[in-house]
Amino acid sequence: MKKTLHYIFIALIISLSSCSSGEKALQHGNYFAAVSKSIDRLRSNPDKAKAQETLLASYPLAVQWYEREINNLQASADPFKNTKSVDKYQLLNRMYNDINRCPTALQLIPNAKSYQNELELTKQNAAPECYQAGLNELVKGGRQNGINAYNHFQKANSFVPNYKDVQIKLGEAEYMATLKVIIEHIPVNSQKYKLSSEFFQDQVTQYLFHNIKRRFVRFYTPKQAELEKLEYPDQIISMGFEDFVVGETHDTNYEKDVISADSVEVGSTTLKNGEKIKVYNKVKAKLHIHKREVISKGLLSLKVIEFGNQKIISDKQFGGQFNWFYEWGHFNGDERALTKEELEICEHEPILPPPHQDLFVEFTKPIYTDLTQELRRFYNRY
Secondary structure (H helix, E strand, O other), X not given: OHHHHHHHHHHHHHHHHHHHHHHHHHHOOOHHHHHHHHHHHHHHOOOOHHHHHHXXXXXXXXXXXXXXXXXXHHOOOOOOHHHHHHHHHHHXXXXXXXXXXXXHHHHHOOOOOOOHHHHHHHHHHHHHHHHHHHHHHHHHOOXXXXXXXXXHHHHHHHHOOOOOOHHHHHXXXXXXXXXXXXXXXXXXXXXXXXXXXXXXXXXXXXXXXXXXXXXXXXXXXXXXXXXXXXXXXXXXXXXXXXXXXXXXXXXXXXXXXXXXXXXEEEEEEEOOOOOEEEEEEOOEEEEEEEEEEEEEEEEEEEEEEEOOOOOEXXXXXXXXXXXXXXXXXXXXXXXXXXXXXHHHHHHOXXXXXXXXXXHHHHHHHHHHHHHHHHHHHHHOOO
């Protein structure tokens, strides 16, 4: 019972808060919010008197407010007066649409005004404002100005689709805004590991192409940069294996005497009375184990370099290691002294470790993980 009363009390508080939110917005002069909140309330509770009063009071004030704002803008020298007016007409139309989608609100305000014609006319005047602003930014040059230009052209295109040559200008602005990054080949001095290094390089390149998707960042292979005649990239990603060892082998031999954990049947004996019984005792064996461990490890350096001034803006190193091991052996004595695992080792025959190319790939796996995380972190800033 107490829990039920508690939930009813909470629901009452929430309900009272919802009722008063529109009224509070009205009191603070936020007429648009007052209209929106009162309409929302009327959708769930059409008979709510306070919401009806709030809507009746706030809608005329909201219309008056935005009309005055638009008139002031149109009388000003603001270069974006039509662009800003579009936003206000859209809010006026949003109120109109909200009222028409709420039966109670429509009954209270049957003559809500649509500003669709004014909005469309203002969009026609706003498009050249944004288009000219985009041209002004293009003239300045530079990435940030390119981003600004792209945003202006995009807005002009949203006001009037395909306004003038806006599609061409969008392409120019995007190219200017885009950070162009060449991924250099990873040098490996040994021909023996050339294929493995190329495999690693291809993995990193594909990660950059498919997982770091930023509108104004583009990665190029050296071949792509050559085909597209990219003479002046913004950055170079330079990677190289500073040091690596593949197939460093360590052999270890050890012997140990083992005694069975439990007593086992070792034979039988005959008692004086002629009864034959089993004899139990712990058994022993000498275990010979040969362990071969093959260590492969390396260190990769990453440098991000500004092409124009050759300044290094990021310098990191990533290490990786892969240990392959295998055990085989034999024993003398009673096999029952050995554990299951020890018996399995004794059944093994010596085998060759994986090819060096495979070992190279294995030790680069942790390097790949750390490297790609760092590249994602670095380029997500742009």
